[in-house]
Amino acid sequence: GQQVMQIPQYQHVQEGEDFTTYCNSSTTLSNIQWYKQRPGGHPVFLIQLVKSGEVKKQKRLTFQFGEAKKNSSLHITATQTTDVGTYFCAGPIASYDKVIFGPGTSLSVIP
Amino acid sequence: DAGVTQSPTHLIKTRGQQVTLRCSPKSGHDTVSWYQQALGQGPQFIFQYYEEEERQRGNFPDRFSGHQFPNYSSELNVNALLLGDSALYLCASSGLGAGELFFGEGSRLTVL
Numbered sequence: 111g112q113q114v115m116q117i118p119q120y121q122h123v124q125e126g127e128d129f130t131t132y133c134n135s136s137t138t139l140s141n142i143q144w145y146k147q148r149p150g151g152h153p154v155f156l157i158q159l160v161k162s163g164e165v166k167k168q169k170r171l172t173f174q175f176g177e178a179k180k181n182s183s184l185h186i187t188a189t190q191t192t193d194v195g196t197y198f199c200a201g202p203i204a205s206y207d208k209v210i211f212g213p214g215t216s217l218s219v220i221p
Numbered sequence: 222d223a224g225v226t227q228s229p230t231h232l233i234k235t236r237g238q239q240v241t242l243r244c245s246p247k248s249g250h251d252t253v254s255w256y257q258q259a260l261g262q263g264p265q266f267i268f269q270y271y272e273e274e275e276r277q278r279g280n281f282p283d284r285f286s287g288h289q290f291p292n293y294s295s296e297l298n299v300n301a302l303l304l305g306d307s308a309l310y311l312c313a314s315s316g317l318g319a320g321e322l323f324f325g326e327g328s329r330l331t332v333l
Contacts, residue, residue: 111280114263141320152311152324153264160320198263202320208277209254209322211263 112137112203114212122218129189131215133182133199140205142175142182147214148195156197189219223248225314225325233331234302242297242328246314252276253295254322255287256311264311270295299330307332 113136123129133142141160145153157166159175159182166173172185182199196214226245234240246253252271256264266279270289289295293314299306309329313322 143320143322145322152326153313153322155321155323158320200264200322205320206276208266208269208279209320210266211256213263 112210114199114201114210116197116199116212116215118215119213120216120218122220123189125191125219125221126188129186129193129217131184131197131199131217133184133212135180135201137203138179139201140179140203140207142179142199142201143209144173144182144184145198145200145211146195147198151195153198153211186217189217191219191221193217194219225312225323227310227312227325227328229328230326231329231331233333235333236302236304238302238332239298239300240302240330242299242310242312242330243294244296244312244314244325245294246312247323250314250316250323251293252315253289253293254313254315255295255297256313257281258309258311258327260308267297302332304332306330 115134143158144156147153163177164175170187174183196216198214200209200211202209228243254269255267258264267281269277273289284300286298309327311327312325
């Protein structure tokens with residue numbers, strides 16, 4: 111079945127350092143979605159990428175969808191304490207298919 | 222505009238009991254998906270409901286069942302609870318075919 115993996119599992123950074131998490135799917139995805147879950151909270155949608163090779167930016171966050179539509183990355187520039195949380199990638203094989211989540215990357219920011 | 226609401230927020234059950242969790246989707250959404258999230262793990266897809274029918278199902282046993290009502294709200298039922306069923310149960314709503322999932326705050330189930 112479809113599997114989504116993420117690395118690293120955990121990342122501790124000093125405030126102001128950059129952070130990157132990588133996502134890989136065993137199958138080609140229709141789209142890739144990224145969610146953030148704060149400690150004790152629920153996943154909150156960040157962005158969706160649909161096109162092969164697509165790059166989108168949200169302030170200090172840069173999201174990329176691989177050419178084969180099987181991998182993706184999230185890069186945060188100059189982390190802040192508000193970036194703390196677990197970042198999940200997720201995606202369906204087809205547009206109307208179930209959305210499968212990766213295991214997440216937990217980010218800690220040391221002030 | 223209310224988002225996704227779930228109830229109860231916390232509950233404690235003993236092994237062998239049955240539990241029903243409830244979800245009201247975001248206004249305008251007709252599709253409800255249920256996820257199980259164990260501590261420190263990503264959400265695991267249980268099933269999805271659209272037009273009162275189960276459209277997709279993940280790798281969960283038949284002890285897990287659900288229902289969607291004409292107003293698009295949904296219930297998740299788990300029978301014969303096991304210790305391993307302890308988790309945060311998340312409901313997510315979306316428009317059919319729309320990628321973005323809106324999650325509720327979840328129902329935290331503890332099985333003793």
